Amino acid sequence: MAFFQWDPSYSVNIRQLDSDHKKLIDLVNTLHEAMKAGKAKDVLMAIFTDLETYTKTHFANEERLLEQHRFPGLIQQQMEHRMFVQKVAEQKKVFEETHISTAMPIMNFLMEWLKKHILNSDKKYGAFLSQKGVK
Numbered sequence: 001m002a003f004f005q006w007d008p009s010y011s012v013n014i015r016q017l018d019s020d021h022k023k024l025i026d027l028v029n030t031l032h033e034a035m036k037a038g039k040a041k042d043v044l045m046a047i048f049t050d051l052e053t054y055t056k057t058h059f060a061n062e063e064r065l066l067e068q069h070r071f072p073g074l075i076q077q078q079m080e081h082r083m084f085v086q087k088v089a090e091q092k093k094v095f096e097e098t099h100i101s102t103a104m105p106i107m108n109f110l111m112e113w114l115k116k117h118i119l120n121s122d123k124k125y126g127a128f129l130s131q132k133g134v135k
């Protein structure tokens, strides 16, 4: 069983967004596996790059959909996304400059943020968009 397991309680009822969330969760699992093998330092840069790539597309898609359907919590979503992007960029910079592996706090941050964001914020638009017939 994966360290951070996606389960139906995380579903926002929109296939593409669920699949994006699974990809993000997988990155946490990749980092966890690498940590267990003592190779966190080797994968951290790739994790940061993947995080930047995935979140760029995922957050943009999510926000576009919320905008299209005039979801009232759009601003809150945008703020949370921006703070996440900023935090990841900061942590990447620290790693680039120091090359000190800070995998554990990074992994915990990613996991906690994703859990909290999906379960509290994303679930809200899930119900909203479902009512509008978005799948």
Ligand SMILES: [Fe+2]
Residues within 6 Å of the ligand: 062, 077, 081, 117, 121, 122
């Ligand atoms: Fe979101």
